[in-house]
Amino acid sequence: MTALNQQSCEACRADAPRVTDEELAELVRMVPEWRAIVVDGIMQLERVFTFKNFKQAMAFSNRLADLAESEGHHPGILTEWGKVTVTWWSHSIKGLHRNDFIMAAKTDALWANE
Numbered sequence: 001m002t003a004l005n006q007q008s009c010e011a012c013r014a015d016a017p018r019v020t021d022e023e024l025a026e027l028v029r030m031v032p033e034w035r036a037i038v039v040d041g042i043m044q045l046e047r048v049f050t051f052k053n054f055k056q057a058m059a060f061s062n063r064l065a066d067l068a069e070s071e072g073h074h075p076g077i078l079t080e081w082g083k084v085t086v087t088w089w090s091h092s093i094k095g096l097h098r099n100d101f102i103m104a105a106k107t108d109a110l111w112a113n114e
């Protein structure tokens, strides 16, 4: 199967399916650095990235913003000194779609190319 980070987000409509429990179990194994959390009843993927200072954290956040714009799928980004907390979920379906796992894998690739 093509690596997750090589795949593109498909249009995520409001009626698109959330991942099933079975798919979830398979997909979480493909992005092991991410943890599934539930915020206000919505399942999300979260990973904290660390940096040497605020400027590097901000630069990563901006590169992630460009990636999100190019894919049409947008994360939660909390930029702090030396730290960026990224969360992925699909607003339209109030949960996790395959797109979120693709974007998590692409975020990992972005980080690896820092």
Ligand SMILES: C[C@H](O)[C@H](O)[C@H]1CNC2=NC(N)=NC(=O)C2=N1
Pocket (backbone or CB within 6 Å): 012, 072, 073, 074, 075, 088, 089, 090, 091, 092, 093
């Ligand atoms: C109209 C536009 O395509 C939608 O609002 C997109 C934009 N980015 C998005 N990002 C995320 N994470 N979830 C969405 O449902 C979503 N919808």
